[in-house]
Amino acid sequence: MSRILIVEDDKKLREELGIFLKKNGYEIEILEKFEDTINDILKTKTDLILLDINLPNLDGEYICKELRKVSNVPVIIITSRESEIDEIISLNYGADQYVTKPFNIHILLAKIASLLRRTKDLSYVQDKIDCKEFILNISQSKIEKDDIQIELTKNELKILHFLVLNRGRIVSRDKIMSYLWDSESFVDENTLSVNIKRLRDKMEEINLKSLIETKRGQGYILK
Amino acid sequence: MNFLNFLKEKVSYLLSIIFLQITIAIFLMPYNVNKVIIMYIIFVPIIITIIMIFLEYKKKKSFYDNVDAKLNELDEKYLLSEVIDNTNFIEAEKLEEYVRDLGRSMIENVNKYKFSQKEYKEYIEMWIHEIKIPISVVKLIIENNRNEVTKSIEEEIDKIENFIEQALFYARSSNVEKDYSIKKSTLKDIVNESIKRNKNILIQSDININVHDLDNIVYTDSKWIIFILNQIIQNCIKYSKDINKQIEIYSKEFNQRIELYIIDNGIGIDSSDLPRVFDKGFTGKNGRIISKKSTGIGLYLCKKLCDKLGMGIEITSKINETTCAILKFPKGTHLSF
Numbered sequence: 001m002s003r004i005l006i007v008e009d010d011k012k013l014r015e016e017l018g019i020f021l022k023k024n025g026y027e028i029e030i031l032e033k034f035e036d037t038i039n040d041i042l043k044t045k046t047d048l049i050l051l052d053i054n055l056p057n058l059d060g061e062y063i064c065k066e067l068r069k070v071s072n073v074p075v076i077i078i079t080s081r082e083s084e085i086d087e088i089i090s091l092n093y094g095a096d097q098y099v100t101k102p103f104n105i106h107i108l109l110a111k112i113a114s115l116l117r118r119t120k121d122l123s124y125v126q127d128k129i130d131c132k133e134f135i136l137n138i139s140q141s142k143i144e145k146d147d148i149q150i151e152l153t154k155n156e157l158k159i160l161h162f163l164v165l166n167r168g169r170i171v172s173r174d175k176i177m178s179y180l181w182d183s184e185s186f187v188d189e190n191t192l193s194v195n196i197k198r199l200r201d202k203m204e205e206i207n208l209k210s211l212i213e214t215k216r217g218q219g220y221i222l223k
Numbered sequence: 224m225n226f227l228n229f230l231k232e233k234v235s236y237l238l239s240i241i242f243l244q245i246t247i248a249i250f251l252m253p254y255n256v257n258k259v260i261i262m263y264i265i266f267v268p269i270i271i272t273i274i275m276i277f278l279e280y281k282k283k284k285s286f287y288d289n290v291d292a293k294l295n296e297l298d299e300k301y302l303l304s305e306v307i308d309n310t311n312f313i314e315a316e317k318l319e320e321y322v323r324d325l326g327r328s329m330i331e332n333v334n335k336y337k338f339s340q341k342e343y344k345e346y347i348e349m350w351i352h353e354i355k356i357p358i359s360v361v362k363l364i365i366e367n368n369r370n371e372v373t374k375s376i377e378e379e380i381d382k383i384e385n386f387i388e389q390a391l392f393y394a395r396s397s398n399v400e401k402d403y404s405i406k407k408s409t410l411k412d413i414v415n416e417s418i419k420r421n422k423n424i425l426i427q428s429d430i431n432i433n434v435h436d437l438d439n440i441v442y443t444d445s446k447w448i449i450f451i452l453n454q455i456i457q458n459c460i461k462y463s464k465d466i467n468k469q470i471e472i473y474s475k476e477f478n479q480r481i482e483l484y485i486i487d488n489g490i491g492i493d494s495s496d497l498p499r500v501f502d503k504g505f506t507g508k509n510g511r512i513i514s515k516k517s518t519g520i521g522l523y524l525c526k527k528l529c530d531k532l533g534m535g536i537e538i539t540s541k542i543n544e545t546t547c548a549i550l551k552f553p554k555g556t557h558l559s560f
Contacts, residue, residue, distance in 0.1 A: 010356050016363035023367065080355035082446070084404050102359040102384065105366050174426065181422045184415045186432035
């Protein structure tokens with residue numbers, strides 16, 4: 001499990017961010033004092049740092065620069081400044097990514113995942129996901145079971161992948177839509193229904209139709 | 224200034240000279256003075272006076288013509304005092320002095336307002352910067368506590384974010400400095416980003432999104448365009464019909480420009496309202512009937528920002544059928560600013 005250090009001076013923000021990241025499967029460390037920030041950061045063992053630019057006593061950009069002298073830990077800068085200059089400065093000081101408040105939380109999550117994947121060489125998004133009953137081949141957009149291979153469309157793949165990631169939990173239609181929209185498939189209610197129906201039909205070909213269950217008024221669940 | 228007008232001003236002076244010389248001549252009459260001398264006494268001073276008047280006219284004329292010409296050339300007319308010359312008579316010197324004082328006080332005044340506007344803009348930007356923190360916190364709380372209540376709060380937070388963004392761009396649009404940065408971007412990225420930003424309300428309103436042919440590259444400040452698109456898309460949502468809602472977005476390439484079309488199938492805009500949609504505070508029939516929330520700021524800002532970016536914006540509509548907003552990007556590197 002990857003460990004993320006949150007360096008943010010707004011108490012509530014860092015706490016809520018912590019809760020959110022914990023929910024999404026990360027271990028969290030939160031810096032509470034900002035007197036000896038750089039040393040405090042270095043003392044923690046962490047895989048990634050979320051760093052606010054405006055900290056008491058010190059500038060996040062400066063911290064980033066100092067940190068880079070001794071450590072290669074990935075850093076995502078969080079800021080409410082929007083200007084290009086700030087972005088360029090932060091990236092010059094060695095930050096790996098840059099998000100502006102109020103951030104889209106799912107984009108932040110995606111950035112964290114991709115940074116960790118790159119630096120730790122962990123396959124967070126594997127080419128293939130083994131789901132026991134079947135194998136989801138993401139790079140080829142296929143479901144594989146034994147010798148049978150079924151092609152999935154772009155949307156079907158995304159929906160199934162999302163269900164797989166949230167396996168055992170009820171996923172609302174809104175959440176699926178939201179996920180699809182974030183990945184730039186702007187589907188409407190009808191298209192989603194059609195996509196899910198087709199996905200089920202394809203699952204039926206390998207006798208797995210019952211795997212995706214409809215929870216009336218709540219959404220879908222991959223059992 | 225023409226000669227006749229100038230002469231009118233000098234006529235009393237001339238008449239008094241004539242009167243004086245004739246009086247002298249009349250007094251001299253009884254003393255048997257030579258007629259030639261009398262004629263001389265009468266006419267020579269008069270002629271000399273006329274020549275003097277004419278020379279004065281020439282001098283003043285050349286001065287005022289010069290001032291006129293310079294005034295015409297100057298963009299900022301209050302800088303006149305810096306370019307006045309040929310001040311070789313007393314009124315001109317005085318005039319130059321006055322103009323210089325006026326100009327100075329004017330510049331001081333303008334600077335005062337420039338400064339206070341800059342301060343205000345800086346305050347707004349700082350305020351926006353500050354308010355983003357509590358908004359981030361609220362959004363995280365919502366994310367961590369997903370239910371019907373927080374979902375409804377999220378919609379309102381999205382609205383607040385939009386209003387804040389509007390305020391930010393309002394401050395930017397009325398700023399005299401150019402604070403945008405032109406970069407190469409594809410329309411696809413820009414459009415996708417602005418759709419994603421309005422994701423919640425678009426999904427909520429059950430609007431069908433149809434984006435295609437967006438591979439054109441434009442040179443612009445994408446943040447500004449995303450803001451403009453946000454305003455347009457929010458209008459599409461606000462003035463949509465009840466069923467089969469649709470927004471179509473695509474681009475087309477022309478010789479000199481690239482046009483981005485945002486077409487909805489909403490209630491449309493009355494043709495008598497169309498020419499005024501970019502006016503500040505104009506809400507029109509739609510604003511009065513459909514939504515009391517129209518502020519008449521959104522499109523006004525769009526137009527202003529487009530002007531600053533050297534772009535065109537146009538809105539066409541068929542009442543009850545469709546509204547089409549067109550953004551026109553200048554092509555290539557020949558930018559018009």
